[in-house]
Amino acid sequence: MKLRILAKNYNVVFKDSIDLSSEHDENAIIYGRCNVLINEISINNELDVQELRITLMHEVLHAIYDQFDDALFYDEEHISKLSVALTQILIDNNQFRSLYIESKHTHSLKD
Numbered sequence: 001m002k003l004r005i006l007a008k009n010y011n012v013v014f015k016d017s018i019d020l021s022s023e024h025d026e027n028a029i030i031y032g033r034c035n036v037l038i039n040e041i042s043i044n045n046e047l048d049v050q051e052l053r054i055t056l057m058h059e060v061l062h063a064i065y066d067q068f069d070d071a072l073f074y075d076e077e078h079i080s081k082l083s084v085a086l087t088q089i090l091i092d093n094n095q096f097r098s099l100y101i102e103s104k105h106t107h108s109l110k111d
């Protein structure tokens with residue numbers, strides 16, 4: 001999958017746990033990674049759908065803060081909270097989602 005994230009095109013790839021494991025801690029389970037040098041987001045292919053949604057949002061936020069050159073890039077707690085919140089808002093609100101996907105749906109916001 002390809003994702004346009006602001007000024008960059010990212011490749012989203014799915015990898016086995018073993019290929020995502022950290023050189024610092026081989027036993028740590030890595031859900032995802034955002035490599036801003038090669039514009040690649042890696043997602044652990046063993047996640048369930050909700051973990052996948054939150055992890056993808058998490059890595060997208062890293063990609064955003066990288067382009068903002070913002071220290072929040074390194075704030076895992078902030079990024080984790082925001083990724084859960086944004087994912088939940090997208091899931092809970094069909095109208096919200098359609099507003100961003102199809103502009104013809106904007107009139108329904110007034111309902």
Ligand SMILES: [Zn+2]
Pocket residue numbers: 058062076079
């Ligand atoms: Zn992170």
